[in-house]
Each structure stands twice: as structure tokens, then as C-alpha cells.
Amino acid sequence: MIERMVKLGVTLMVVGMVAALGLGLTYTVTRKKIEQYDKQVEAQACRSALPGVKSVSEIKEDKKLSSKASKKYQDVQKVFTCGKGYIFVVKTKGYGGPLTLAVGIDRSGQVKGMAVVTSKETIGLGSKALEGSYLGEFNGKTAKDRLKVGEDVQAVTGATITSKAVTSQVKQALEAFDLVKQ
């Protein structure tokens, strides 16, 4: 009995190991390309988060500000700057996994726009809180706003968790803005 269990276990382990080896190889080969692609997606999202920015080349990540902001606000990943203002890339836990948004804030500290970088929210439910009509509600918010779901921000029906995630991301971006603004 025990002998048979061991045999089954070992067989499964061998199969798993071979599979892992193959996957590891594929991952190494494709990693660079995928990173490049992810960067491109991020840059595009950042560009569209701040109205008035016409091309990706206008914005640039400020590494110093990035590390300064993410030290205090763990969810803030990167800070991009340009003449018009700042763009914060904020990553939190959504309903379906990590949810990354780009939040555009102008020099006066007002939210000007937002864009989704990556999302695994359920299509048709959580994704409703990532549509332009909902994200637009945050335009004009500043660090002075409380940004609490149920008070000054409404949650989308069926997308409560995603709405909360989005709200907390805007909040963090605004707080990070106060920290890094010059």
C-alpha cells in the first residue's frame, strides 16, 4: 500500500519536474519581450491618464520620486512626470488579482484622469468600476477629499471590491503627490 503510494507520488513528481523545466526555459526565452511589452502598455496607460499629453515620449519616470513615494506608500509603484503634472502607477489587490492603475494629477493637485494598466477583474462585474464613466467621477478630487466609499464616492453595483480598490488607489496617489510635489 505505502509502496504504491510512494510510486504514484514519485511519478507525479517526475512529471511535474519535467514540466517545470520546460516552463522555466520558455519563461527565460520570452521574459525580455514580455517585459518590454508590459512597459509599453504601462507607458500608454500613463499617457492617457493625464489629458493633454500627446505622446509617450513626453512623460518620463522619475526614479528618485518613485522610490521616495513607494517607501512611504507601498502601493505606489512608479511616478512619471511631465510638464502638465504627475502620473502615479498604483498597484493594489482587486477582486480577481492585482489591479494596476495610472492616476494623472496636475500641478495643482487635482486628479485629471485615470487609466487601467493591468486588471484581472471579472468582466461584466468588477470591470464596470474600471470604465470611463466611473473613473471619471474622480476627476477634480484633491488630497482634501475624504475619498471613502459610501461617503463622497459611490460604489458600482456588483463591483464593490473593485470600487474600493480604485478609491484607495486614488487616495494613495493623492497622498503620494503631496509627498513628491515640488
Added chain:
Amino acid sequence: MNEETTGWQEFRKGFILENPLMVLMVGLCSSLAISTRVENGIFMGLSATFVLVFSNIIIASIRKWTPDQIRIPIFIVVIASFVTIVDLSLKAYFPPVYERLGVWIPLIVVNCIILARAEGYAYRNTVWNSFMDGLGMGAGYTMVLLIMGVIRELLGTGKIVLFDKQIISLGPFNPPAIFILFPGAFLTFACLMALLNRYKMRKKE
């Protein structure tokens, strides 16, 4: 019968006799969802064929020492590995396609065509026959996706766009968008099924 003729038969049956979508009726949900465009059909078909062929080969070649009790977990590991390979490669080399097919690529893992072929065919047959079976099933699957894609894209958008080039245009008319929505998938699929059944009945008579 020698090896080659059987192999050829295994390949051919995937088209009509045992077409995975139209006859075996497995793996329907992803095919109904993505057949909105011909281009999606091409890439989804190729991805599924790749996974089918390679998982069939591997499963047929290790079938002798695969213990019966744990064959399903082993199949799933093999299938999932190939799906992940497709997933990563598409993302790296064809990002626009990857974005459009989205969640359906990882979901090939649970596409019943692949598990059904592994369990129902590759586990009991030689490597060569399993290879031909995978190829035929994949080709039959791709064929149906293409037919559905052509119908739905043409009727639903009024034109067919392949790799950013317009191939066919129906000219100025207002296309009924229902064809690229879910009801259109069912309508198209039902009509195809009806045609195939008619063909089969005629043949029987």
C-alpha cells in the same frame, strides 16, 4: 492495414466524421466566444492545435508507465504546460492577438477537446496515430472556427479584416451587430449544425 493509412484516417476523421465541435460537441464555449473574427479563429485554432498535438504526443509516449489512478493529474500537468508555453509565446511575439484572445488562451487547459483526446485517444494509441489524431482534431476545430468567423465577421461588421488589411467588404449597408454578439454565435452554430445534419441524412439515404 499499415501504419500510414491508419494515420491518415485518424487525421481525416477530425474534419467531418468526428469533428470536435460539430459532432463530438466538446470545447464549445470558447469557440462560441472567440469566433467573432476570422483572425481570432486563426490564432485560437493554431494555439489549440499546438497544444493538442504536443499533449497527444507526450501522453501517448508516456502512456505505458502512467499509473491508471493518477492519469488525469498527469494529463492536466502536460496540457497546462503546453498552454502556458503558448500563452507566454503569444504575449511575447503577438501582443495584439494576446490581448484580444485574453483569458481564452489560459482556458485552453480546461477545453474539453484536449482532455477528451488525451483520455479517449492518446492514452490508448500509438504516438504516431495520436499525433495524426491531434493534428486532425486541431484542423477540424480550426476549420469550424474559421467558417464561423467568416460568417459572423462578414455579417456582423460588413467586412473582413485580416492582419490590418481589409479582405472583403459588403459595401455600404448597416450590419446587424447581433452576429458578433453572443446570440449570433448560437445562431451561426445552430445553422452550421443543421447543414451538417442534413448532409449526413442525405448520405444515409
